[in-house]
Amino acid sequence: MGIITTVREDIANVKRSDPAAQSAFTIFISYPGLHAKWMHTPEHWLWTHGLHGPARVLSQITRFFTGVEIHPAAQLGRRLFIDHAMGVVIGETTVVGDDCTLYQGVTLGGTGNEDGKRHPTLGNNVVVGSGAKVLGNIQIGNNVRIGGNSVVVKDVPDNATVVGIPGRVVRRNGCRVLEERSDARERHEHMPDPVREAYALSREKIRENACRIGQLEAQVAELTALLEARGVVLKTASAREEDLPPHEGESS
Incomplete structure (x- = not known):
């Protein structure tokens, strides 16, 4: 997909997603989350062609101007919207699906010094609230909502809402999920x-x-x-x- 088509698609997505969005020109010049995403395209190209040094330098320049740190090796889907942008970190082996939204302070990171795939994989249409941390080589399903300041360290099924530290599923397929009685009893016994x-x-x-x-x-x-x-x-x-x-x- 060409850069012009990508820019138009991203601007249209912001208009649909952000009620504060105004004209296409205003979105183009004043949304650092879009700038970080667009700059990731040449950074990722450099990385995949073995030019790791220039890719990292360019990503740090992008971080300086946008407040968003995206590793050049990360794989980002179409129409990713990083709203408010500041403080967002996306790790090296992260995979983000299409139509995802990340708010300020989100971390898609690892849990240690392990090798290989060590960052999360997000499905399509995932929303991660401000300050949330999604850590480790875990799978986040499609249409998942992660509440602000949650810490998610386990897989999340499709169509679920996750909140808390550690993150727990509270809704799935539009229905409230009750805590398992055994878990509640175990917590009561340890009080x-x-x-x-x-x-x-x-x-x-x-x-x-x-x-x-x-x-x-x-x-x-x-x-x-x-x-x-x-x-x-x-x-x-x-x-x-x-x-x-x-x-x-x-x-x-």
Whole structure:
């Protein structure tokens, strides 16, 4: 497809997708997401023809002027719309289908230093909300909606809506998806119980004190036996009180 046809197609797509879009000329000069996409075409050509150095230099120049970082090796589909653009990152082995929309702050990235395919594959008509992260070699189906600031690290089926950290499917084929009961029960079982924890701590303290008291009683019994063996008579508390002198005012 020629560059002129691509530009016209992208501008028409922006008019359909963005209610703030005005004339074709305004879109052409003021949408950095389109500029980044258009510049990716020569960058990708350089990369696929073995000119990796010039491709990376050109991509960094594009990043400087648009705020969008697209690796020259990434594969982008037709009518990709990067709205607001700033902070978007698309990794080396990313594949993006047709008619996708990415908002500001989106990352299509990897999860580590693994080799080979390590970035996501997006199907057709996928919308990724602002700040969302789609990470790893995962498959995002067609007609998927990913909520803003979500972190998606697992495959997503077609016609699904994903939200949260980590991302979970909340709607599919227009119907709400209820959480599996087993998952809810498992989360409930792992919730902290302060009453149970306090009770367990009290029982442990009582057990420790009982053990300590037993040790002290054994030591007292051992000491008493030793003193009696040496002829020392231990007086009881009442006997010691009888040996005390009378208080003043008491009769002798």
